[in-house]
Amino acid sequence: MPELGFSSCPSTEPRGLGKSVQVRLASKFYGDFAALKDVTLTVNPGEFLTLLGPSGSGKTTMMMAIAGFTDLSSGTILIDETRIDHLPPNRRNIGVVFQHLALFPHMSVADNVAFPLRMRGVPEDEVRVRVRRVLELVELPAFGERLPSQLSGGQQQRVAFARAVVFDPPVLLLDEPLGALDRKLRESMQAELKRLQRQLGITTIMVTHDQEEALTISDRIAVMSNGQLEQIGSPEELYQYPATPFVADFVGDTNRIMGTVRTIAGEFCTILTTGAIECTGQTRHGHDASVAALVVRPEHVLVGQEVADVANRFDGVIENVTYAGDSIKYVIRISREDTLVARTRNVRHQPRLRVGDATIVGWRPDDAVVFVPMNSISECRN
Numbered sequence: 001m002p003e004l005g006f007s008s009c010p011s012t013e014p015r016g017l018g019k020s021v022q023v024r025l026a027s028k029f030y031g032d033f034a035a036l037k038d039v040t041l042t043v044n045p046g047e048f049l050t051l052l053g054p055s056g057s058g059k060t061t062m063m064m065a066i067a068g069f070t071d072l073s074s075g076t077i078l079i080d081e082t083r084i085d086h087l088p089p090n091r092r093n094i095g096v097v098f099q100h101l102a103l104f105p106h107m108s109v110a111d112n113v114a115f116p117l118r119m120r121g122v123p124e125d126e127v128r129v130r131v132r133r134v135l136e137l138v139e140l141p142a143f144g145e146r147l148p149s150q151l152s153g154g155q156q157q158r159v160a161f162a163r164a165v166v167f168d169p170p171v172l173l174l175d176e177p178l179g180a181l182d183r184k185l186r187e188s189m190q191a192e193l194k195r196l197q198r199q200l201g202i203t204t205i206m207v208t209h210d211q212e213e214a215l216t217i218s219d220r221i222a223v224m225s226n227g228q229l230e231q232i233g234s235p236e237e238l239y240q241y242p243a244t245p246f247v248a249d250f251v252g253d254t255n256r257i258m259g260t261v262r263t264i265a266g267e268f269c270t271i272l273t274t275g276a277i278e279c280t281g282q283t284r285h286g287h288d289a290s291v292a293a294l295v296v297r298p299e300h301v302l303v304g305q306e307v308a309d310v311a312n313r314f315d316g317v318i319e320n321v322t323y324a325g326d327s328i329k330y331v332i333r334i335s336r337e338d339t340l341v342a343r344t345r346n347v348r349h350q351p352r353l354r355v356g357d358a359t360i361v362g363w364r365p366d367d368a369v370v371f372v373p374m375n376s377i378s379e380c381r382n
């Protein structure tokens with residue numbers, strides 16, 4: 001076994017354990033059904049990558065394939081340029097925390113954490129040192145003798161994390177590791193997880209349903225849909241520059257307005273909605289559908305005096321008002337067919353609009369994106 005960091009390196013500097021993970025043209029078929037279709041993805045050493053996508057989109061299949069619990073139908077997986085897809089799970093040297101892979105209930109916390117080391121034949125005196133170090137890292141140094149049932153949910157998650165990293169794996173896979181926790185605990189565990197991952201420098205791939213969690217914790221996010229990668233990028237890239245309407249919908253809240261392309265002038269495209277509204281946003285070509293889709297974030301929808309002289313301005317009527325603490329959400333009808341959601345900052349003492357109020361609503365064209373169908377580009381260019 002190589003020299004391992006937990007026995008020798010108490011420093012808080014990033015430990016740089018991480019290695020790159022490359023998935024190349026990975027497919028997984030169950031009969032005719034493709035759970036993964038030609039997925040190609042590189043995760044950089046030490047990077048925190050999140051797989052985000054709806055239920056059934058192939059996230060767990062991808063993790064199981066990397067961990068070695070599922071064989072690919074085709075494609076390859078490499079860690080640091082070395083192919084691992086033909087190796088059994090225990091020879092891939094990957095740490096895993098899967099929601100369904102619980103702690104061993106009859107073993108103490110210390111024995112749970114020691115398990116991967118004992119499996120690898122690490123001498124007992126070194127096992128003791130390493131278990132102590134990793135339990136300090138997850139801030140549970142006094143919990144070694146307890147059984148998992150004597151811990152809170154968050155403490156159990158930290159023990160599971162300790163067990164996954166105790167053998168210094170270069171790669172860590174986390175499948176919905178925080179799924180069972182309540183919101184407050186989940187948020188503090190996110191920060192904890194990120195701190196531990198940074199400290200160790202382990203390349204980490206995490207699955208989540210929760211887009212807010214993905215935006216907060218990740219260096220990059222890979223959005224999956226129907227077994228394929230829709231887009232991969234930093235949280236900001238995905239939020240500001242979604243490549244497809246699906247990504248715009250899935251990452252953050254958004255308004256989506258459908259229509260037909262009227263004009264494309266320079267980088268802007270104007271569409272005519274089914275409710276006969278003309279509105280403009282930045283052109284994004286190559287949309288794989290027959291109608292155009294304009295997307296604009298609720299926080300970019302301006303209401304009342306905020307609208308000033310922006311190019312897209314419409315008369316609207318407030319249809320619904322939701323109080324969300326730090327913000328107010330308005331649903332505003334702008335035509336018989338079209339409504340917009342606007343999220344405005346909740347400023348105390350400022351008059352609030354009420355249901356039935358008439359107002360003006362709009363957005364800056366460069367705050368909206370129009371996904372232009374492939375077939376309507378040449379017809380509509382000015």
Ligand SMILES: Nc1ncnc2c1ncn2[C@@H]1O[C@H](COP(=O)(O)OP(=O)(O)OP(=O)(O)O)[C@@H](O)[C@H]1O
Pocket residue numbers: 030034035053054055056057058059060061062209
């Ligand atoms: N053993 C199997 N046999 C047949 N189909 C399977 C099998 N395992 C997974 N699938 C199918 O593959 C698809 C992807 O499943 P996967 O578990 O990867 O989804 P997921 O993105 O992790 O979803 P969730 O968010 O619900 O966990 C699903 O449609 C699922 O039904």
Ligand SMILES: [Mg+2]
Pocket residue numbers: 059060061
């Ligand atoms: Mg899953």
